[in-house]
Amino acid sequence: MLRVENLTVKFPSRFGDVTAVEKMMMAIAPGEIHGLVGESGAGKSTVGAAIIGLLQPPGYISDGTLMLGDTDLRSLDRYQAHALRGKRISMIFQDPQTSLNPLMTVQDQLVETIQAHEDISTSDAQARAVDLLEEMGIKNAATRMRSYPHQFSGGMRQRVVIALALCTNPELIIADEPTTALDVAVQSQVLDLIRELANVRKVGFMLITHDIGVIAQIADTVTVMRRGKLIENGSTAQVLGSPTHAYTKQLMDAVPPLDRKIDRFRVPADEDGLVAGQGKGDKAEAWLLAGAKEDAVGLTLNDVTVTFPGTRTSIWRKPDPYVALENITFDVRPGSIMGIVGESGSGKSTLAKTLTGLIKPASGTMTLGGGALPGGRARARKHASRQLIQMVFQDPYSSLNSRHRVGTILAEPLWLYGLVADKDARRALCMDMLNLVGMAPETIDKFPHQFSGGQRQRIAVARALLARPKILICDEPTSALDVSIQAQLLNLLKDLQSAFGLTILFISHNLSVVRQMSDDVVVLRNGRIQEIGPSEQLYENPSADYTKMLLSLTPVMPKDWKLG
Amino acid sequence: MLAFIKRYEGLWLFTRSPAVIIAAIVALVIIIGAVFAPWIAPINPYDLSSFSLTDGLLPPVWEEFGSEEFLLGTDDQGRDMISSILYGARLSLIIGVCAMTIATVLGVGLGLAAGYFGGRFDAIVMRIADIQLALPAILTALLIDGIARGVLPPEMQQNLRVTVLTIAIALSLWVNFARTARASTFVQMNKEYVQAALMQGQHPLRVMFVHILPNILGPLLVIMTVDLASAILLEATLSFLGIGLPADSPSLGTLIRIGMQFLLSGEWWILWIPTLFLVALVVSINVLGDFLRDVFNPRLR
Numbered sequence: 001m002l003r004v005e006n007l008t009v010k011f012p013s014r015f016g017d018v019t020a021v022e023k024m025m026m027a028i029a030p031g032e033i034h035g036l037v038g039e040s041g042a043g044k045s046t047v048g049a050a051i052i053g054l055l056q057p058p059g060y061i062s063d064g065t066l067m068l069g070d071t072d073l074r075s076l077d078r079y080q081a082h083a084l085r086g087k088r089i090s091m092i093f094q095d096p097q098t099s100l101n102p103l104m105t106v107q108d109q110l111v112e113t114i115q116a117h118e119d120i121s122t123s124d125a126q127a128r129a130v131d132l133l134e135e136m137g138i139k140n141a142a143t144r145m146r147s148y149p150h151q152f153s154g155g156m157r158q159r160v161v162i163a164l165a166l167c168t169n170p171e172l173i174i175a176d177e178p179t180t181a182l183d184v185a186v187q188s189q190v191l192d193l194i195r196e197l198a199n200v201r202k203v204g205f206m207l208i209t210h211d212i213g214v215i216a217q218i219a220d221t222v223t224v225m226r227r228g229k230l231i232e233n234g235s236t237a238q239v240l241g242s243p244t245h246a247y248t249k250q251l252m253d254a255v256p257p258l259d260r261k262i263d264r265f266r267v268p269a270d271e272d273g274l275v276a277g278q279g280k281g282d283k284a285e286a287w288l289l290a291g292a293k294e295d296a297v298g299l300t301l302n303d304v305t306v307t308f309p310g311t312r313t314s315i316w317r318k319p320d321p322y323v324a325l326e327n328i329t330f331d332v333r334p335g336s337i338m339g340i341v342g343e344s345g346s347g348k349s350t351l352a353k354t355l356t357g358l359i360k361p362a363s364g365t366m367t368l369g370g371g372a373l374p375g376g377r378a379r380a381r382k383h384a385s386r387q388l389i390q391m392v393f394q395d396p397y398s399s400l401n402s403r404h405r406v407g408t409i410l411a412e413p414l415w416l417y418g419l420v421a422d423k424d425a426r427r428a429l430c431m432d433m434l435n436l437v438g439m440a441p442e443t444i445d446k447f448p449h450q451f452s453g454g455q456r457q458r459i460a461v462a463r464a465l466l467a468r469p470k471i472l473i474c475d476e477p478t479s480a481l482d483v484s485i486q487a488q489l490l491n492l493l494k495d496l497q498s499a500f501g502l503t504i505l506f507i508s509h510n511l512s513v514v515r516q517m518s519d520d521v522v523v524l525r526n527g528r529i530q531e532i533g534p535s536e537q538l539y540e541n542p543s544a545d546y547t548k549m550l551l552s553l554t555p556v557m558p559k560d561w562k563l564g
Numbered sequence: 565m566l567a568f569i570k571r572y573e574g575l576w577l578f579t580r581s582p583a584v585i586i587a588a589i590v591a592l593v594i595i596i597g598a599v600f601a602p603w604i605a606p607i608n609p610y611d612l613s614s615f616s617l618t619d620g621l622l623p624p625v626w627e628e629f630g631s632e633e634f635l636l637g638t639d640d641q642g643r644d645m646i647s648s649i650l651y652g653a654r655l656s657l658i659i660g661v662c663a664m665t666i667a668t669v670l671g672v673g674l675g676l677a678a679g680y681f682g683g684r685f686d687a688i689v690m691r692i693a694d695i696q697l698a699l700p701a702i703l704t705a706l707l708i709d710g711i712a713r714g715v716l717p718p719e720m721q722q723n724l725r726v727t728v729l730t731i732a733i734a735l736s737l738w739v740n741f742a743r744t745a746r747a748s749t750f751v752q753m754n755k756e757y758v759q760a761a762l763m764q765g766q767h768p769l770r771v772m773f774v775h776i777l778p779n780i781l782g783p784l785l786v787i788m789t790v791d792l793a794s795a796i797l798l799e800a801t802l803s804f805l806g807i808g809l810p811a812d813s814p815s816l817g818t819l820i821r822i823g824m825q826f827l828l829s830g831e832w833w834i835l836w837i838p839t840l841f842l843v844a845l846v847v848s849i850n851v852l853g854d855f856l857r858d859v860f861n862p863r864l865r
Binding site for chain 1: 576757759760762763764
């Protein structure tokens, strides 16, 4: 049905044309779910945009054939392309929060879309909309439909978006990261729905995602892309199950498995010629080891509760507080890695902020290696824990000050905590530390924007280490990174942990990643601990229902695939 | 050269927009002319001995009776228009730049602190800003002028006219800076690099000025250019209304006020030439400000 041949997309820039997609080939049959995988910058979304004719100007298709059935998509003028969009090809976007108009009811949006493509009375269009929403699994559609998008939950909203995409009976739906913004439970429902639509309605899906687990679960065929080029395509089981191409193998090696723990990820040398954790950095290592002489430090939380002021509903009464964390009690053994998992809104990040002193707990006590750890503003600016607890943040694009050079960023903890007094010595140590985290020491004079996400996260790790911490809190350190970069970073963290006896709190929504990293795991839900225990035991024999549900819904690769 | 230009987004955009290039040239010519007025201007309009009443009311050189000695004509006192304008622009620019600088320091300082500390301090600063906004600039200037007249001895008043005017203008402009700085600081406070600094226990002043300030400079620079134009206009307005600078040390606004008297008597150049000059200066500064906004805010492009 859809046939893409030799598609080449270029973007003119002030340095001449940049080729975003080169000689792309793919075909999608009716009822087929075609996965398009690749790391960020691979050109996945550009392919989708080129097919639907919504390339960001000034990008243009310089070569190739795009056929939908008998229609040549490249020969259409603006108005024909407009008529075809939505009618024969629809699109599902990543974030259901922003792809619906917040000021229109769901009904109005559906009716508007149906009437835009068909000459049909409003009442007929409404009836069609009700049927569609019922088909998407929204109960009481006739009444629910009169609500505004914000009155639906994330998963429901994505269903509405899918209904919008479907309401004109398109032949092809391009889904660009449709489940990335959703929690696993909702993700699995949406994926089931997509599978069912493909089977029943014979709609062809192009599923653009970076999540190999999702592809493995529902895609019939798959295309692997890298830097705008086609690596290989074919049936999912064949391409991903027994990978032959070097890049595909490499990609599959980097995917953390859920069903077992592996010691290290196999990571090939990356572009800089450096292998994770194998930089030299002897001086920095010796310096860190000198600081690590004393014993590792544990962390204990006792009955910690964190509340935020709630929404005010009356000007007379004080609003009820919103409880973000409730009676959290756990113990991180010195020198171990504690994993903390939970869906969005479970209080994972609040926990990290409480430990670092950014948020004050309403009640409960925290202990750091035997000494009390005051919370919030009660923790003095010069409190020893400020040095002992360091954090690696989620978003490497905002965790480094973009106006400072790497050298300035790295040297900050060194002079702040009075660790190294001499300026030249600080610089030498920072350069060596860059080496230790697998980066070239010459990069010390660059600005953060000159680095990729993975490199920035290494810099963030280096900054944390330069404070000579005993405890490292990693809040979703890899969720903004591609799998291969994630594998490198996880290897690095493991190496550093075993070398310097760090105690690590590893926070993530990704159960597979947490399994690879942690000795013990805490499962959080809505601010409460659901389950806590040694990680192998928890993953093999989960006791809480919630843990069981999470484990069963996380997309995994079939067991018979030949992997790492 | 081309490769050099292409390395910098701002420079590249600059070379591609003719309106901005023209604005930059106009602004540059006026500013250079004003700065070097004592060396460029044919006469010194403040020095009564350098011009004579007998040259009064000569039209520009291209009109009948125009003289090559006075390219843009003379006013009723026989002062060369070019010299008056260059000296006037000099005063206008001095007042504008000083007022803008004071407003920037005051506004950014308060706004940054309000955004950083939040809570009660923020509420107090922003309510003061709201009150300030409710007072028109002219009223503020009148108030300060009145206070200065009441408090200072008469012989000091003449010397302090420029200072009083500058402070009055600065007071009516700082709110813009405070609001922008506060809003941008709020955004930056939630960024992880600020949280990292707070978590490490860095000094609040360091977090504010070393970490946050460089990251909010973009929008502030835009306001600085736009407010420079506002300050010049405000000064012209005040001088035009007679609250500003006196006729013996004329700024552009004073020149326009003087010219008003000749509007209907045929000596059009005394009014129109300084007016056109003021418009050219303000428009070109505004165009440059708009351009800076585009450079710093890719979303508007």
